[in-house]
Amino acid sequence: MAIEGGCLCGAVRYQISGKPVATAVCHCKNCQKQSGTAFSIVFSVKAKELSVDGALSTFEDVGSSGAPVLRKFCGKCGSPILSEIAALSHLRFIKAGTLDDTSWLKPQIHIWCDSAQSWVERDPALPQFPREPTG
Template sequence: MTAPYTGRCNCGGVTVAIDAEPVTTRQCWCRQCQKIAAGGPTNNAIFPLEAITIAGARAQSSYVAASGNTLTHEFCATCGSHVLAHSSARPHLRTIRMGMLNEGHGLAPAAAIWLDDAPAWAHIDPALERWDQQPPAPAMGQ
């Protein structure tokens, strides 16, 4: 499938519409992502901010990540489903959680990042581009 992409949280209280293709797609194994993904990675699609329309009540939390950037996670204020994340280093991009998108979106991770933090039991697709820590910013995100 190609843009536009649409999605919603578990309760339907937060919806998203995206009018662009992702800048990149990534599977993240950092410890923070493992905590929000019940021990596994998060699977993410990074889009330009101006291509995203979000409706619904969201809550957020922020922390300084191992990269040194402040990361902010937004989630549905009602059901807690993770919606997106954004970094202080790239305010013009948003990282949408692939689970937020409606079925049939056709996106898949192109890279696995923060592999230094992956547990020993993790199975990482050998076809993915691999980064032990934070990769360079996506081409558009320079």
């Protein structure tokens, strides 16, 4: 299964050679701001299994630990593409809405539920973390 995606205008494209590690819904305020909507759905992949064509712009955000979170997006059309988290530098967190084919997506956890928008219904069968997951 080849996983591919890209930004809205097509200037940025990516390919993933391996399998996604995990899929999460993030309700943090910063994801709401960056996406302009209610939450981010992100999946993680091994950094070495991701290749990106095209130029990504970077906004250096700060995570709850105080460490940088690099939020990377297409500078032409603004689509958020991926984030790099210092404590998990071997992974990349890809905004799943940029996938060409989203049919396989299945969220496994909800994180930062403390800041979830009140109308969002979350599957009670999934683990829900008030902030970031620990351990």
